[in-house]
Amino acid sequence: NSKVIQTPRYLVKGQGQKAKMRCIPEKGHPVVFWYQQNKNNEFKFLINFQNQEVLQQIDMTEKRFSAECPSNSPCSLEIQSSEAGDSALYLCASSSQGRGTEVFFGKGTRLTVV
């Protein structure tokens, strides 16, 4: 079973509200990813970290989304001003370093923006 823990499982926000979700990666994994899975089950990479530093992020993330992975605290992804199009399943994942290593996913936070 996955040891990546995401909270909350469900989040309902009004348009314009902040939405914050948290992730505890698997112990010992230095790399953390955030993906958005839309209603058509498509995955979109948002941002990833290695040892608290941002490795790569997409433009969307840079504008309304903020994320951090402080040491000794859960990682977090926050949407500053939620839009209807942000409704999706947000998946956090972690892995050890290097290409080809298994990426372990959490069960996700399902965000609904009403």
Add this chain to the structure above:
Amino acid sequence: GDSVTQTEGLVTLTKGLPVMLNCTYQTTYSPFLFWYVQHLNEAPKLLLKSSTDNKRTEHQGFYATLHKSSSSFHLQKSSVQLSDSALYFCALSPNYAQGLTFGLGTRVSVFP
């Protein structure tokens, strides 16, 4: 750019029949391919992975062979079970920084 194509959106079949899910990819890097399975309300879980050309890899009755000549990594099972009903994603690891590039997924529905 790097991409993964899964041609079937939905596959429905009867328990006990074989299944093959197609996956082809494009990348400028040396390919590392994965199959993930996502059951309803569960986390995606790794099913198979490979970076070795022409070598079959197996797990839990599923198997796949990476063929670099045809850029393919099709997933197969000889006899599906009801519990195999799930979403199946083929994914590519193009480079270390960006993590996985996923296909659009194939939903498999197995009926009694």
